Amino acid sequence: MRSYLEFEKPVADLEGQIQELRVLAERGEAVDVKEEIERLEAKAAQAMQDLYQKLTPWQKTQVARHPDRPHFVDYVGRLIEDFTPLAGDRKFAEDAAIMGGFGRFRGLSVAVLGHEKGSDTASRIEHNFGMARPEGYRKAVRLMELADRFDVPVISLIDTAGAYPGIGAEERGQAEAIARSTDACLALGVPNVAVVIGEGGSGGAIAIATANRVFMLEHAIYSVISPEGAASILWRDPAKAQDAATNMKITAQDLVKFKIVDGVIPEPVGGAHRAPEAVIDATGQAIAQALEGLKDLPREDIRRMRREKFLTLGRTL
Structure with a gap:
């Protein structure tokens, strides 16, 4: 239904x-x-x-969170051939909130990683609603380092409300894990492309979204904090989340103007969940074009372009 x-x-x-x-x-x-x-x-x-x-920014937030939107597993199932998932961070445990592995994208060997929220009650609990713990980000680092070693491009799919804020996660170094994952993105000598397919929340998103090319789906959101969190801090009233969503400029249309993201991938009327295959195909096309524009570049050029991209954010002449 x-x-x-x-x-x-x-x-x-x-x-x-x-x-x-x-x-x-x-x-x-x-x-x-x-x-x-x-x-x-x-x-x-x-x-x-x-x-x-x-749509208002708050309505876009609701669309971005729609439970029927295509998830990481849907994108991998349609875009990636011979996908081989890899698990664990080799330090503590497996974290199912971030999934990843290697496969072929249109004939090209790639590493794919991203957040998985789950599609029903059992899978949402298994994947912790897409909120990764430190071991999830350390797994992402492991996969990115493997990709870099074997000269394989990296594709990241972002869909998280943010990193998991639990006591155990903080005790195991959540902030440090996010920082090291962000640094691993910046250090890659291979191209990486990120797409915000739903929510892009805080450091939990940017930890795997610090890429040469960053795209957003038309009704996705990308922000330093959730609208509810911002409302609680600024006004001490979560009911003002609609005001926060408007003032924070979290929509794809706002962020492409500020050059935070490189492009917006159209969604059908009604959102991605109404035509998931068409949205996934459009996302695949955007990723393919981005990788084509980055292929054959020297490793140092790829690193330099990525670092310059993020160092110039927010700067005005």
Whole structure:
């Protein structure tokens, strides 16, 4: 059953009427309703179009968090051939919030890593809702170092509310693990491309998103803190999350203007969850074009370009 966000209620009502008419027609309890269904479908499509043409930053946040959006495993399943997952940080444990491994992307050997939130209650608990612990970032470092050693490009898919803030994670050096993962991204002599496919939250995101090219899906968000967290700090009122979302400039459209990200990947009307295969294919095309533009560059040039990209963020002449 399709789930709807709160602001999509007008569309939900129309599509509910369509479904009721279809059920009546199947049971033979209604006269020809084809024209009425077509009229309601057109009305629902237009209503969805109108809604998504003027989404607020808070509404985009809700879309970015939609549970039916395609996740890391969906992208890997469609884009990566012969994927071989690798587990563990060789120091403490396996962290399923960050998944990674090696495979082939359009014939090219690549390392792929990213956050996995899970798609149902059991898998969300298993993957800790995509909030990685230190061992997750140390696993990412291990994979990036392997990729660098064997001259394999790195693809990162970001979808996390942030790094896990639990006591155990802090005791095991969460901040240090995030810093070392960010440094590992910067040190790569091979190209790396990152895509924010849902939420890009705080250091938990940038730890694997410090890449030569960074893209966002049209309705993804990328921020130093969640809107709810910012509202709690600034106004001591989580209910002001909508104001925080607006003022923080967290949308793809805002961030491409500030040159925080390099491009925006379009989503279908209604969000990525309404046409996941099309969104994944578009993401694959953006990644392929980015890697093509970076291939055959000397390792030092790749490092220099990446470092300059991030050192110039926020600077004005």
